[in-house]
Amino acid sequence: MATQKSIADKLGLSISLVSRVLSGKAKEIGVAEETIKKVLDEAKRTNYTPNSAALSLRGVKTHTLGVITYDFEDPYFGIILGELHKIAKQRKFTLILAGSYQRDEDTLDLSAFAKHNIEGLIIVGSDRKKDWYENFNQKSIPSVQIGFTTDKIGANICLDESLSANLIASYLHKQKTESATLFFNHSLSHETFKTQHIKALTENGINILEDVICDGSISSVKSGIKQLKQLPDVIIAGDDIMATKIIRSLHELNIKVPEDVKVFGFDNISHARNFIPSLTTLNPPIKEMIQTAFDLVSSPSISKETLRFTPELISRESA
Amino acid sequence: MATQKSIADKLGLSISLVSRVLSGKAKEIGVAEETIKKVLDEAKRTNYTPNSAALSLRGVKTHTLGVITYDFEDPYFGIILGELHKIAKQRKFTLILAGSYQRDEDTLDLSAFAKHNIEGLIIVGSDRKKDWYENFNQKSIPSVQIGFTTDKIGANICLDESLSANLIASYLHKQKTESATLFFNHSLSHETFKTQHIKALTENGINILEDVICDGSISSVKSGIKQLKQLPDVIIAGDDIMATKIIRSLHELNIKVPEDVKVFGFDNISHARNFIPSLTTLNPPIKEMIQTAFDLVSSPSISKETLRFTPELISRESA
């Protein structure tokens, strides 16, 4: 591997001179044009890459961001990661899968942070209180969470929950919908939205028949459907995947969507358009959200603000 | 931050002694029990974490693996990453998103490799010839690819394509299927399987009516369906997502699945069970594959073998 020393030796110069040239401080300090050129040429010829271990040991910025997530199976995770990676590449950042805090464990492995000198943290997904907050907070690393949280440790990017609920409620209102049933799970994002849905639906004169809580499994959804006392005009699901399972359960019980019941989703997963019936849902401006998240976390002076984004209603067959 | 020096100073010991204890070589060398305890206690108290920049500068193993992918939108990507991360955590490895080689660019950003001293590379997804091979190969880093490739640079984990095709063909044969139409795209994995499908179907006396090539878009699938000269007994799709789009297109044309045509998928995406009709497909043993991949890439003596796994046929409604 080419090092500054190998270049210096070859050219009969001192290491410090080579260092100045290579770190771009040559002009500023006043190095001879010719010397600069020699060093640069030799560096190129030998394929010199600065050793980041040495840099980071010296306290130079590592341009490394940590990504942690709650749920690798989130249908959006791949897309979010792809977007993050695209921006990271442009800006010469490296992304590290710094850890995850799974449902069952409540811990986060922070060793990767220390190990690679992470400069910022991007949290993908919604969550509640973070037990690892304390450890983490010791090293004041800027962070952004993409999703809802009850325990903000840095900046926060999320959807405007009130606006989202209003979008849906007024859409349903225009369709002369009179009654609704809610299907949500216990996740924070579901609960956040549910509160807003109840408010918005009520304001739009839509009667909430029932409020079903179920985990995401198809069996739990199906039994939720079976136990319905009355079929509403519309079922509002916490997300598209749940909507999908609801429609599937209804199908198995021979209830037609949207003829007998309408179903409203949330997320606009890639699949939503091809489902039968295609899903009416809310489409979050993912790219803008990610872009903003990256800007926030990589900016030198990060604020702890919460930025809310507005989704777009996609009207399709299911509602 | 706690360093060995800070511990040594506090305890009035030498740095090297602290180093020996902390790197677990104390016993071996013969350090006083009491000293060991003192150091360990102080390390714990001050939350000591070894600085990896320093370690890697000294040439100590970094326990860092790079992950690159072809396609972040692959529905399996999140799951694969989750599995990889779980194993990595157990074994104290760190995962870096080392780069991606997108369809449009044909390049790989290798700076992350150099930057973090990556010890192994995991390639997620199928691909063809790698143009970055040459750069990469200079530093002989062990690598594993999970997926098909024409240009093996290390170990290779994939499905047994011949066996998979036979599984499907004999299943269809038992159902008295007589004719089939193929829907595949230009990706390597599709093409690999298609060849095997043609062979296996023919051997099972199933007549291949047409062989449609289309990119994944719903419009291209739909126009492919419209242009069909004749409706076969079964349509075999390159993957579940394509199967989904095929069924959707058939639905829009008022053709019933499986009554009028059967549709066979591939992958068993999480969605397959809830689709209407639920997808009959092949389920790859993802966890075992990932586990094996990790074992291979993190083992000191990696072989360049290709390991083939057998999927399981999941019979549901669509075929």
Place this chain on the structure above:
DNA sequence: CTGTTAGCGCATTCAA
């Protein structure tokens, strides 16, 4: 059983 020293690759201060 423990301490001293050197050096990994680099940026920087001080000196020339």
Place this chain on the structure above:
DNA sequence: TTGAATGCGCTAACAG
């Protein structure tokens, strides 16, 4: 305009 020396945190060879 250039070079020598220092130190970031750590391990290992060598010396007590």
